[in-house]
Structure formats: structure tokens, C-alpha cells
Amino acid sequence: MEAITAEGLTIFYDGKPAVEGVDFTLEDGETLLLLGPNGAGKTTLLKTIACFHRDYTGRLGVFGRAPCEAKKFIGYVPQSHSLNERVPLTALEVVAMGGIYRRGFIHFKLPPETVEKAKEVLGFVGLGDVSERLFSALSGGQKQRVLLARALMSDPKLLLLDEPLSALDPSARAEVVSVLAKIKRERRVAMVITTHDINPLLEIGDKIMLLNKRLIAFGSPGEVLQDQIIKSVYGPLARVVPVEDKLFCITGDVHLHRHGGGGR
Ligand SMILES: Nc1ncnc2c1ncn2[C@@H]1O[C@H](COP(=O)(O)OP(=O)(O)OP(=O)(O)O)[C@@H](O)[C@H]1O
Ligand SMILES: [Mg+2]
Structure with a gap:
């Protein structure tokens, strides 16, 4: 069964x-x-797959259903997370409570099975030893792993991750990539990242989509990472260079935070 068809x-x-006019199958x-x-x-595109945005035409299927009928299969990690860090929650509480958003929270006692499950997923992302620490006191890579753990609480079949590596330094990136690789290996879950x-994600990518309002290319890394395709979006200086047995994609694109209408 396809995870996504558009x-x-x-x-x-x-x-x-x-x-x-986007067509693809994952x-x-x-x-x-x-x-x-x-x-x-x-x-x-990610928000539409997750049923947060519904104004679309054409066909979009998530495990053969309309996105809003497939919500229980989906785990979503937003671009700039919307946790209010002034609320003094531990890593475990962030994971166990699922969604604590800006509007504040109601204090309640978590069911023991929820706490057990939260401990299990925190262990899975390699954070068993910091579960009682305040979320706000964790490193960037640890925070991103907590948010991954939170998304895993519902055992999703499809994980949607919006720029999980942006704003992380190279060592934190490597931490998060290794957890993503572990999720791919050990949990049968489709992912859109x-x-x-x-470049840091190439080892886990089965398919690559290059989007620039329209679909520029979709396919295997070898099919999409070609000089003329990359140059068509990023300009004449962009290119793909083989480094040992891997490809390295030079686009000159650096992430800009807070442009109009960006993250959730
Ligand atoms: N809520 C909104 N209302 C109106 N226009 C929006 C809204 N959100 C996004 N847009 C517009 O839709 C287009 C696509 O935005 P989107 O945030 O999906 O791009 P992106 O590829 O995620 O960019 P970035 O790399 O900066 O995160 C942009 O022109 C953006 O300004
Ligand atoms: Mg974005």
C-alpha cells in the first residue's frame, strides 16, 4: 500500500x-x-498531507484515504516547534503530554501506561537518561530528539518532519540524523523530511523531491541529483559533485528563518 499518492x-x-500540479507516490x-x-x-505540502491545511484540488491519498481520515497514522514535527519553553516541563512530560501549545496547559495526572510509553520512546531516541530534565535546559539536538519521541507516541505509519536539522550545529545534526536512520531501520514508518x-540526509533518502512551487523533479537520489536539474532551481553555480562513492549537492542555499508565512 502506498503511504502517499498525489x-x-x-x-x-x-x-x-x-x-x-504535483504528482508523486511514496x-x-x-x-x-x-x-x-x-x-x-x-x-x-506537509501541512496538507497532515490535514492542517485543506484548501486543495486534485487527488491526495494517505494510506488510501483522504488526509483528514488518515490523521491517526500520522506523526508531525513542525518547523519551529510551538512549545512554550517558559512552562517548566521535563522531557518526559513533553513526550507524554503530546501537545502542549502556547495557550498554556492544564495540569493533570498522566496515566501510568502513557508515562511508560513515553519512557520507552525517549529510550528509543537515546534520551532515557535526561527524561527528568527540563526541556528548556536541553541542547538543540536533544530538543529535536524529544520532539521526535513525542511524534512517535502514537506509533505513526507516516512521519512528517519539517526541517528537523535547521538551526542545529553539525554534531547535533549528526545526532538527529542517526535517530532518523534508526527510526527508518527499526520502525516500519514512511517519512517525509x-x-x-x-547532504546530511542523503544516506536515509529513498526518494528525493525538488519542489519550487511546481514539481521540478521526483525520483531516486541518482535521478534527481543531476547538475542540470539542480542548476534549474539554484542557478548556474549550483552543482552535484561525487565525493568518494557519494554525491554532494552544492546549492548555495542557506536556511532563512522567519520569512513571511513560513513555519507553523
Ligand atoms: N498561511 C499562509 N497564508 C498565505 N500564504 C502562505 C501561508 N503560508 C505560506 N504561504 C505562502 O505559500 C508559499 C509557500 O510557503 P511555504 O511556507 O510552504 O514554503 P517553504 O518551502 O516551507 O519555505 P521555507 O523553506 O522558508 O520554510 C509562500 O509564498 C508563502 O508566503
Ligand atoms: Mg517551510
Whole structure:
């Protein structure tokens, strides 16, 4: 069964298309790296798959259902997380409570099975030893792993990750990539990971999509990472260089935070 199918998918804000005429299929268990410059529509596509945004035409299926009928299969990690760090929650509480958002929270006693499950997923992401620490006191890489653990609480079949590596230094990136690789290896879950920099994620990508409002390319890394394709979006200086037995993609694109209408 396909995790995602899109046919002629066009996504609108206020009647204007932000993503246009996209076709692709992602098989169950596959990892898709979604690459594109600022404003390309990466977050928009992710939110539409997750049923947070519903203004689209064309066909979009998630495990054969409409996105809003497939919510229980989906785990979502937003671009800039919306936890209020002034609320003094431990890593374990963040994971166990699932969604504590800006509006504050109601204190309640968590069921023991929820706490057990939260401990299990925190152990899975390698954070068993910091579960009682305050979320706000963790490193960037640890925070991102807590948010991954939180998304794993519902045993999703599809994980949607919006720029999980942005704003992390190289060693924190490596931490998060190794957890993503472990999720791919040990849990049968399909993933869509948006990114400006594809290089740290290449080892886990089965498919790559290059999006720039329209679908520029979709396929295996070898099919998409070609000079003329990359140059068509990032300009004449962009290129793909083989380094030993791997490809390295030079786009000159650095992530810009807080452009208009970006993260959730
Ligand atoms: N809530 C919104 N209302 C109106 N327009 C929006 C909204 N969110 C995004 N847009 C517009 O839709 C387009 C795609 O935005 P989107 O955030 O999906 O891009 P992105 O590829 O995720 O960019 P980035 O790399 O900066 O995160 C942009 O032109 C953006 O301004
Ligand atoms: Mg985005």
C-alpha cells in the first residue's frame, strides 16, 4: 500500500496556488527528502498531507484515504516547534503530554501506561537518561530528539518532519540524523523530511523531491541529483559533485528563518 499518492495536487492560500500540479507516490516504509528554496511550498505540502491545511484540488491519498481520515497514522514535527519553553516541563512530560501549545496547559495526572510509553520512546531516541530534565535546559539536538519521541507516541505509519536539522550545529545534526536512520531501520514508518540542505540526509533518502512551487523533479537520489536539474532551481553555480562513492549537492542555499508565512 502506498503511504502517499498525489495526482494533480494544487494547494491554495486565499485562492492563489502555493503548490501547483504535483504528482508523486511514496511507498510504505520509504523516506522522501523534500528539497526546495524558501517559499517553495515544502511546509504547505506537509501541512496538507497532515490535514492542517485543506484548501486543495486534485487527488491526495494517505494510506488510501483522504488526509483528514488518515490523521491517526500520522506523526508531525513542525518547523519551529510551538512549545512554550517558559512552562517548566521535563522531557518526559513533553513526550507524554503530546501537545502542549502556547495557550498554556492544564495540569493533570498522566496515566501510568502513557508515562511508560513515553519512557520507552525517549529510550528509543537515546534520551532515557535526561527524561527528568527540563526541556528548556536541553541542547538543540536533544530538543529535536524529544520532539521526535513525542511524534512517535502514537506509533505513526507516516512521519512528517519539517526541517528537523535547521538551526542545529553539525554534531547535533549528526545526532538527529542517526535517530532518523534508526527510526527508518527499526520502525516500519514512511517519512517525509523537508530540508534546505540535503547532504546530511542523503544516506536515509529513498526518494528525493525538488519542489519550487511546481514539481521540478521526483525520483531516486541518482535521478534527481543531476547538475542540470539542480542548476534549474539554484542557478548556474549550483552543482552535484561525487565525493568518494557519494554525491554532494552544492546549492548555495542557506536556511532563512522567519520569512513571511513560513513555519507553523
Ligand atoms: N498561511 C499562509 N497564508 C498565505 N500564504 C502562505 C501561508 N503560508 C505560506 N504561504 C505562502 O505559500 C508559499 C509557500 O510557503 P511555504 O511556507 O510552504 O514554503 P517553504 O518551502 O516551507 O519555505 P521555507 O523553506 O522558508 O520554510 C509562500 O509564498 C508563502 O508566503
Ligand atoms: Mg517551510
